Amino acid sequence: MLNNLRPYIERMTGPIASRIRINPNYVTLAGFIIALAAAYTFAMRELFFGGVLMALSGFMDVIDGAVARENFKATKFGGFLDSTLDRFSDAFILIGIVYGGFINWLIGMLALHASLSVSYVRARAEGEGIPCSIGIAERAERLLILMLGAFLGSFFGDFIMEIAVILVMVLGYFTVIQRIYYSWKMMP
Ligand SMILES: CC(C)CCC[C@@H](C)CCC[C@@H](C)CCC[C@@H](C)CCOC[C@@H](COP(=O)(O)OP(=O)(O)OC[C@H]1O[C@@H](n2ccc(N)nc2=O)[C@H](O)[C@@H]1O)OCC[C@H](C)CCC[C@H](C)CCC[C@H](C)CCCC(C)C
Ligand SMILES: O=P([O-])([O-])O[C@@H]1[C@@H](O)[C@H](O)[C@@H](O)[C@H](O)[C@@H]1O
Ligand SMILES: [Mg+2]
Ligand SMILES: [Mg+2]
Numbered sequence: 001m002l003n004n005l006r007p008y009i010e011r012m013t014g015p016i017a018s019r020i021r022i023n024p025n026y027v028t029l030a031g032f033i034i035a036l037a038a039a040y041t042f043a044m045r046e047l048f049f050g051g052v053l054m055a056l057s058g059f060m061d062v063i064d065g066a067v068a069r070e071n072f073k074a075t076k077f078g079g080f081l082d083s084t085l086d087r088f089s090d091a092f093i094l095i096g097i098v099y100g101g102f103i104n105w106l107i108g109m110l111a112l113h114a115s116l117s118v119s120y121v122r123a124r125a126e127g128e129g130i131p132c133s134i135g136i137a138e139r140a141e142r143l144l145i146l147m148l149g150a151f152l153g154s155f156f157g158d159f160i161m162e163i164a165v166i167l168v169m170v171l172g173y174f175t176v177i178q179r180i181y182y183s184w185k186m187m188p
Pocket of ligand 3: 062
């Protein structure tokens with residue numbers, strides 16, 4: 001859904017990215033390290049600061065590709081590293097939230113499974129030559145739901161983070177079904 005905003009976001013990030021003349025893989029790596037810090041912060045039961053770190057990590061994920069493209073340094077390995085570390089970040093953030101006691105461990109595990117499955121189904125479909133960037137809860141949506149859960153939860157109580165994780169689980173599984181159905185229709 002939010003993926004449709006890519007062209008507009010790229011118009012905003014382009015001028016910033018063109019001035020960042022470092023290897024984009026370092027930006028990707030920095031984003032992952034910040035995600036680990038967010039996970040640790042959630043595990044220590046600090047919701048607001050964890051949300052801030054998540055936003056910064058998401059921002060790095062938007063910027064790494066822009067840095068790569070603007071400086072003509074986009075590589076296949078960079079794309080692979082970006083997607084792989086996104087999965088690690090998604091997982092560690094949810095593990096931190098479960099460890100922090102914001103959600104029942106079983107729902108946390110299901111949200112983690114749903115989240116990774118959304119990306120796996122896409123990657124597998126793309127391996128068969130079917131572009132599969134569709135569905136209600138792609139990565140940007142899932143991250144925004146958790147960020148909102150963290151910010152609102154820090155003011156109104158842990159139960160908001162609980163709702164956010166449940167939403168990631170439900171919408172995540174729904175997206176998996178959407179992507180499987182789409183792939184079924186598109187594959188000969
Ligand atoms: C220090 C301050 C300036 C920090 C300011 C922070 C705040 C102002 C920003 C807060 C924003 C925050 C809310 C961000 C949350 C974003 C998060 C929800 C979205 C994460 O979605 C991921 C995003 C990117 O997906 P990809 O990784 O697949 O895409 P790219 O990296 O572009 O391309 C991959 C592609 O590139 C090549 N490559 C990559 C890496 C590498 N090492 N080498 C490479 O070669 C390779 O070809 C790869 O295949 O998903 C995109 C969807 C959509 C754009 C999401 C929109 C969500 C959101 C609502 C808007 C974000 C706002 C934006 C950050 C605002 C910036 C404004 C600016 C002017 C400050
Ligand atoms: O598949 P998904 O989790 O919704 O979304 C994600 C894509 O939007 C992104 O472009 C890619 O870099 C990620 O690794 C991931 O695949
Ligand atoms: Mg990226
Ligand atoms: Mg990414």
